[in-house]
Structures are given as structure tokens and as C-alpha cells.
Amino acid sequence: MELGQGSSKNGAMQVEQVLFMNGGEGDNSYANNSAPSREATLKTKPLLHESLFDLYCNGFPDCIRFTDMGCSSGPNAFLPTLQVIEALDTICSRLKHKPPILHAFLNDLPGNDFNTVSKSLPSFYERLKTERGHDDFGSCFIAAAPGSFHGRLFPPCFLNLVYSSFCLHWLSRMPKELVSECGIPLLNKRDVCVAKTCSPFSVHKAYLDQFEIDFTSFLKFRSEELKTEGRMVLNFIGNDKYHTGVFELMGMVLNDMVYEGLIEVSKLESFHFPMYNPCVEEVRQVIEREGSFNIHQLETSHISWSVGYENNNKGLELNAHARAKNVADNIRAVSESLLANHFGSAIMDDLFHRFTIKISAHLEMGLGAYTVLFIYLIKK
Amino acid sequence: MELGQGSSKNGAMQVEQVLFMNGGEGDNSYANNSAPSREATLKTKPLLHESLFDLYCNGFPDCIRFTDMGCSSGPNAFLPTLQVIEALDTICSRLKHKPPILHAFLNDLPGNDFNTVSKSLPSFYERLKTERGHDDFGSCFIAAAPGSFHGRLFPPCFLNLVYSSFCLHWLSRMPKELVSECGIPLLNKRDVCVAKTCSPFSVHKAYLDQFEIDFTSFLKFRSEELKTEGRMVLNFIGNDKYHTGVFELMGMVLNDMVYEGLIEVSKLESFHFPMYNPCVEEVRQVIEREGSFNIHQLETSHISWSVGYENNNKGLELNAHARAKNVADNIRAVSESLLANHFGSAIMDDLFHRFTIKISAHLEMGLGAYTVLFIYLIKK
Numbered sequence: 155m156e157l158g159q160g161s162s163k164n165g166a167m168q169v170e171q172v173l174f175m176n177g178g179e180g181d182n183s184y185a186n187n188s189a190p191s192r193e194a195t196l197k198t199k200p201l202l203h204e205s206l207f208d209l210y211c212n213g214f215p216d217c218i219r220f221t222d223m224g225c226s227s228g229p230n231a232f233l234p235t236l237q238v239i240e241a242l243d244t245i246c247s248r249l250k251h252k253p254p255i256l257h258a259f260l261n262d263l264p265g266n267d268f269n270t271v272s273k274s275l276p277s278f279y280e281r282l283k284t285e286r287g288h289d290d291f292g293s294c295f296i297a298a299a300p301g302s303f304h305g306r307l308f309p310p311c312f313l314n315l316v317y318s319s320f321c322l323h324w325l326s327r328m329p330k331e332l333v334s335e336c337g338i339p340l341l342n343k344r345d346v347c348v349a350k351t352c353s354p355f356s357v358h359k360a361y362l363d364q365f366e367i368d369f370t371s372f373l374k375f376r377s378e379e380l381k382t383e384g385r386m387v388l389n390f391i392g393n394d395k396y397h398t399g400v401f402e403l404m405g406m407v408l409n410d411m412v413y414e415g416l417i418e419v420s421k422l423e424s425f426h427f428p429m430y431n432p433c434v435e436e437v438r439q440v441i442e443r444e445g446s447f448n449i450h451q452l453e454t455s456h457i458s459w460s461v462g463y464e465n466n467n468k469g470l471e472l473n474a475h476a477r478a479k480n481v482a483d484n485i486r487a488v489s490e491s492l493l494a495n496h497f498g499s500a501i502m503d504d505l506f507h508r509f510t511i512k513i514s515a516h517l518e519m520g521l522g523a524y525t526v527l528f529i530y531l532i533k534k
Numbered sequence: 535m536e537l538g539q540g541s542s543k544n545g546a547m548q549v550e551q552v553l554f555m556n557g558g559e560g561d562n563s564y565a566n567n568s569a570p571s572r573e574a575t576l577k578t579k580p581l582l583h584e585s586l587f588d589l590y591c592n593g594f595p596d597c598i599r600f601t602d603m604g605c606s607s608g609p610n611a612f613l614p615t616l617q618v619i620e621a622l623d624t625i626c627s628r629l630k631h632k633p634p635i636l637h638a639f640l641n642d643l644p645g646n647d648f649n650t651v652s653k654s655l656p657s658f659y660e661r662l663k664t665e666r667g668h669d670d671f672g673s674c675f676i677a678a679a680p681g682s683f684h685g686r687l688f689p690p691c692f693l694n695l696v697y698s699s700f701c702l703h704w705l706s707r708m709p710k711e712l713v714s715e716c717g718i719p720l721l722n723k724r725d726v727c728v729a730k731t732c733s734p735f736s737v738h739k740a741y742l743d744q745f746e747i748d749f750t751s752f753l754k755f756r757s758e759e760l761k762t763e764g765r766m767v768l769n770f771i772g773n774d775k776y777h778t779g780v781f782e783l784m785g786m787v788l789n790d791m792v793y794e795g796l797i798e799v800s801k802l803e804s805f806h807f808p809m810y811n812p813c814v815e816e817v818r819q820v821i822e823r824e825g826s827f828n829i830h831q832l833e834t835s836h837i838s839w840s841v842g843y844e845n846n847n848k849g850l851e852l853n854a855h856a857r858a859k860n861v862a863d864n865i866r867a868v869s870e871s872l873l874a875n876h877f878g879s880a881i882m883d884d885l886f887h888r889f890t891i892k893i894s895a896h897l898e899m900g901l902g903a904y905t906v907l908f909i910y911l912i913k914k
Contacts, residue, residue, distance in 0.1 A: 216690075217689050264653050272646070295687065297679045297680075300652035300677075308637075309637050
């Protein structure tokens with residue numbers, strides 16, 4: 155998970171310093187609660203395969219340079235790299251070519267747990283050797299590239315393929331219109347994100363403006379780093395008319411806790427998730443306006459909030475509370491650092507217990523899915 | 535500090551798994567006890583400058599790819615990269631050229647503390663900006679390349695410059711002649727390294743053979759990774775006729791402790807430092823036999839064992855015990871993991887206390903310096 159530098163002069167939190175995935179391997183860890191992100195990566199496989207086929211057949215390069223932006227450090231960290239290797243093996247086996255060397259760069263913020271990534275490398279190479287018949291070395295070289303993808307990370311025209319999964323919905327900073335220079339809440343006082351049903355237009359615009367700034371700079375920097383006709387394959391959480399965002403439910407829970415006197419009203423009014431879920435048209439406009447890429451594909455699909463629970467209980471009758479607990483655990487793994495930093499750790503268990511009940515009611519109505527954008531771009 | 539994979543089938547320790555620099559920032563940490571390594575890096579500056587001048591003037595590349603092999607994670611981790619930047623700035627200022635982009639790869643074993651390296655990156659970039667007037671980004675990109683330099687780490691013909699400081703005297707494994715398949719000591723029973731005064735020829739040969747294997751493979755792999763006419767600048771601890779190695783003194787202390795019944799004799803007989811300090815001619819022969827590089831420079835210099843203490847007490851009268859304590863602390867930072875793994879942690883304080891006294895006596899005789907080899911090679 156990656157997030158840009160929050161240069162918040164207005165007294166709001168420094169996003170880069172307070173947002174991180176829950177570490178370790180416990181019940182609340184990201185390692186054990188990243189099923190939706192994994193599902194998004196698995197669903198991106200056909201696009202990744204297509205981009206690699208196009209890339210490879212466009213000159214049969216000896217070496218392909220690839221980066222996964224926002225790799226995190228759990229079991230998903232090597233999944234995109236493995237998918238790229240599998241795709242190249244398949245493509246080259248069909249073409250009767252020797253697969254190109256893969257030079258992969260795992261990127262995330264400097265605070266990411268790169269030690270775990272680094273210590274997992276020998277077993278990953280071993281797995282390539284035993285499962286895929288790769289040589290001891292010579293076919294795949296993996297490095298870590300720590301830094302924010304809201305800045306430059308690689309020399310010009312260095313990369314062939316940029317990939318990012320489940321990251322670009324996080325903003326680099328709080329929209330500056332939400333809180334004054336001296337920290338006084340201005341807009342969206344009781345909501346913690348864009349709430350579809352009740353946020354005023356000004357709030358939506360503030361979030362959209364920040365998304366446009368962040369996504370434009372992401373496209374600009376990546377276009378500098380990619381070779382001509384380099385490929386970019388992305389997925390992140392978007393938005394459609396029909397689905398309520400899971401963070402909207404979190405906003406309702408926080409409001410309930412203010413009503414019950416468990417959270418001070420001023421605390422709630424100064425908290426906002428640095429996250430925006432754009433719709434397809436908003437994304438298309440930013441890409442076209444920025445101008446460095448042609449859109450080869452831009453579509454949405456849905457991933458159940460409780461995909462982890464569903465995958466673990468295939469063929470069994472699904473229990474709404476257990477599903478809701480799974481969703482709450484996933485959200486806790488990615489948002490606890492932000493929430494605990496602002497509201498204190500003491501209320502986290504109560505908050506996520508209430509959140510589970512709120513999600514359960516939502517799931518019982520047959521609702522609960524992420525709208526995910528799947529994007530394939532080609533550098534002009 | 536870097537060390538290759540110890541594939542010891544003969545029951546000896548897995549070197550890669552048990553050798554690491556003492557972590558943290560305490561009295562015994564590598565961070566506070568790496569002055570000799572820092573001094574070696576500082577002394578290598580003229581060679582590094584010369585290699586970069588030759589490299590840059592040989593085609594004025596837009597981007598120079600550099601790796602520091604065995605970067606560790608203390609305050610020395612960024613020093614070679616900074617020296618490369620300073621050299622390129624000086625060279626290009628003289629030539630009135632815009633300095634090339636530097637793409638630097640910090641390498642060490644997967645167990646190295648890359649989190650500390652990664653978290654230090656933003657302040658390093660900030661320092662470049664404030665002290666050297668570098669842009670926010672665009673002039674220097676730093677990545678981590680975890681892995682053993684006794685294997686391949688980069689795609690073919692990728693690098694312009696390989697650098698390594700104070701690492702190549704460590705062997706990838708114990709010389710196999712020292713201990714039998716089932717762990718029975720065969721040679722060098724009471725010595726823990728090649729002791730100049732008393733080790734038989736067979737022991738010297740066993741160590742030298744392992745050094746030749748390791749250094750040959752290092753040269754071969756680096757030549758595959760370097761572009762034609764790529765440069766390699768190395769320093770590591772060598773040997774001459776006049777200087778006693780500091781680990782010889784450690785061997786004497788361990789023998790004393792066996793004599794006093796504090797260490798079992800079998801424990802001592804099965805322990806050997808995976809380290810060899812070659813003389814200039816031995817190094818020259820390996821380079822010439824391997825055949826990938828021309829020797830541009832190969833010379834020795836000396837670095838006082840207590841260089842850290844001397845630098846911190848310039849102009850003051852030097853105290854032999856304090857100097858000895860400084861040397862013992864440096865050696866503890868790099869060897870405690872090996873010694874504690876074999877002899878147990880309980881005797882470490884006693885061992886290093888005795889070691890300090892032994893070193894003090896040696897220093898009072900006016901002795902105590904590392905013979906360091908400084909090498910500049912050009913790929914054929």
C-alpha cells in the first residue's frame with residue numbers, strides 16, 4: 155500500500171506518516187486481511203497478460219523492466235511479479251522464444267516493511283526454480299524501490315511496464331478545502347469521506363480536485379519513467395451510482411459514537427479519510443487532459459467486500475455476521491493506523507465491533523461490493 | 535556487510551544465517567563501531583573519483599548505474615553513494631556539463647536491515663537538495679538490491695560501476711578441509727583463522743583455496759553485470775608480512791579460555807572465522823586467472839585498528855586501554871553474532887574484556903593496523 159507525501163500546512167495529519175497497513179501476522183494484520191486486494195490482482199491478470207504480449211511482440215526485448223507500485227509486504231507482495239513471470243513464460247512458450255529477463259522493482263513508501271520483502275526473496279527465487287524450472291539466477295532480478303509514487307522514482311525511459319493494485323484511491327493529502335490553515339473544520343463536518351447520499355457538492359468537488367492533482371502527477375511521472383509505448387496496468391477502487399462505500403458506513407458508526415458521547419464532536423469534524431473513489435468518466439477525463447497515455451481499456455468490475463470469507467467457505471452457507479467480521483477486519487488492517495492516530499487506540503475494539511454490526515445489516519440487504527476500475531494505458 | 539551463502543554440508547554453521555553486524559544504535563552496535571570501514575571508504579575516494587572520470591569521459595553517458603555491494607545499514611550505508619555524487623558533480627563542473635543521473639543500488643544480504651536504509655532515504659535526498667543544490671528528484675535514484683554477491687544480482691551489461699568496501703575478506707563458507715562431513719575438526723584445531731606464526735601450510739592452503747573460489751565467482755558475476763569497460767573499485771582487508779591480524783589475537787584469547795576451563799576444547803576446535811586476508815600477489819593471481827578484468831591499480835595501505843578512537847581524540851594524548859576498547863568494540867560489532875552463535879552469549883562480556891587487554895598489550899608495542907587492499911579494475 156502506497157501513499158504520497160502529505161504536505162499538510164493546514165494542521166491536518168501528515169498522511170504519509172500516519173497511514174500504514176497493520177503489520178505482523180496477527181488477526182488484525184494486513185497479511186491476513188488483504189483478500190480484496192489479492193482478488194483485484196487476480197482479476198487484473200488478463201489485462202497484464204495482454205499488456206505483456208503487446209509489449210513483448212513489439213520488438214522482443216531481452217529484458218523487461220517492471221514495477222509494482224504499492225507492493226506492501228504481506229503475501230500479496232510478490233503476486234504481481236509472479237503473474238508477470240507466468241505471463242511471459244506462457245507467451246514465450248507459444249512463440250517458441252526464450253523468455254526475456256525480468257527486472258522487477260517493488261515500490262512502496264519508505265516506511266513499508268522492506269525487511270520482510272527482502273527476507274522472502276530467497277524463497278521466492280527457490281519457488282521459481284522448483285515450480286517453474288527457472289535457473290538459479292539469470293531470469294529474474296528483484297530490487298526494492300522505496301519512495302512515494304507521487305514523486306519520481308526511476309530514471310527517464312527506464313521502465314517497460316508499470317503496475318499498481320488497490321492504491322490509487324488513496325490521496326496524497328487531505329483536500330485542503332476541508333480544514334482551515336489553523337485546523338478549523340470548514341466542510342463536510344460530520345462525514346469522513348464523500349458520502350453519496352448527503353455530502354454537499356462542495357465536498358465532492360474538494361475531493362475530486364485533490365484526486366485530479368494526484369492522479370495527474372502520477373500519470374506525468376510514470377510517463378517520464380516509461381519507454382515509448384511502455385504499458386501501464388492499474389486497478390483501484392472507483393465508484394458507481396449503485397454501491398455504498400464501506401467508509402460511508404464507518405462515518406455512520408463514528409457519528410453514532412459522537413451521539414453517545416464516546417467521541418468528541420470536534421474530533422469527528424476534523425477527521426477525513428484521504429481517499430476518493432472516482433467514477434469511470436472522472437478517470438477518463440484526467441487521463442485525456444494529462445495527455446501522455448492512450449486508453450486501451452478502462453472498465454469497472456465488482457469485488458465483494460467479503461471475498462476473503464467467501465473464498466474460505468466455498469460451498470458452505472454464508473453467515474452474514476462472519477462475513478461482516480471479515481470485511482471489518484480487512485478495513486481495520488488498512489485504516490486502523492489513521493483512526494487510532496486521530497481518535498486514540500482505546501476505542502478501536504468498540505469502533506470495529508459497531509462497524510461489524512453496521513456492515514452485517516448492509517450485507518443482509520444483499521449489498522456490499524467494491525466497484526473496481528481496471529485500466530490499461532499505453533504511453534504515446 | 536555482505537557474506538555469501540554458506541552451503542555447509544559438513545555440519546559447520548550456515549555462515550549466511552549466523553553472520554550479521556550488531557544492530558541498533560547501542561555501545562556494541564555496528565552503527566557506532568564502523569570507523570575502520572568508514573576510513574577505508576574515505577581512503578578509496580581518489581580511486582573512485584578516477585574511475586568515474588574515466589567512465590564519464592568514455593562517452594558522457596546520461597545515466598550512470600552504480601552498486602555498493604555490502605552496504606550494511608549504519609551511517610556508512612550512503613557514504614559511497616554520496617562520494618560518487620560528489621565526484622560526478624566535481625567532474626561535470628570542471629567540464630561544464632550537466633551531471634549525469636545516478637541510479638544507485640545498495641546491496642547486502644537479504645537479512646540486512648533494509649528498513650533503516652529505506653527510512654533514511656527521504657533525509658538523504660533532502661540533504662542532496664540543501665547541501666548540493668540537487669533538484670527534488672531527477673538527479674539520483676536509489677534502490678535496494680538484496681542478495682548475496684556470491685550470486686548474480688543484476689541483468690547482463692546493466693552496471694557502469696561496482697564498488698565494495700571492507701567485505702570481500704569474508705568467505706562464503708568455512709574452508710571445507712577444516713571440518714569433516716560429520717563435523718569432526720580436521721585441521722587448524724586450536725586456531726580460529728590463519729595465524730601467521732603457527733598455522734601449518736595445509737591450513738593456509740585451505741583458506742586460500744576458498745578465497746580463490748569466492749573471489750573468482752565474484753569477478754565472474756560482476757563482469758557479466760558490468761557493461762564493457764565498466765569499472766570496479768574495491769577495498770578489503772589483506773595481509774602483509776609485518777602485521778598480526780586482529781583475529782589472531784582473538785584466537786589467543788579463546789585458547790586462554792579453553793586453558794582455564796571456560797570453553798570446552800571441542801567447541802574451540804570446531805570454530806573458524808570465515809575470513810581470509812590475502813596478500814597482493816594472491817589477489818593479482820586470481821584476477822589474472824579469471825581473466826575478465828584489467829588491473830588498473832592494486833596496492834595496499836594501512837588503517838590503524840583504533841582509527842575511530844584516534845579521530846575522536848585528535849590532539850589529545852592517546853590512552854592504550856581506551857584505544858584497545860575501541861578496537862574490541864569494532865570487532866565485537868562485526869563478529870559477536872558468529873561467536874555467540876557458537877560459544878553462547880554468556881561468555882561474550884568476559885571474552886571481549888580479555889580481548890581488550892590482549893589488544894592493549896599489542897598496541898603498547900606500537901603495533902595494530904589493518905593492511906587494506908585498494909583495487910581498481912576495468913572490464914575487458
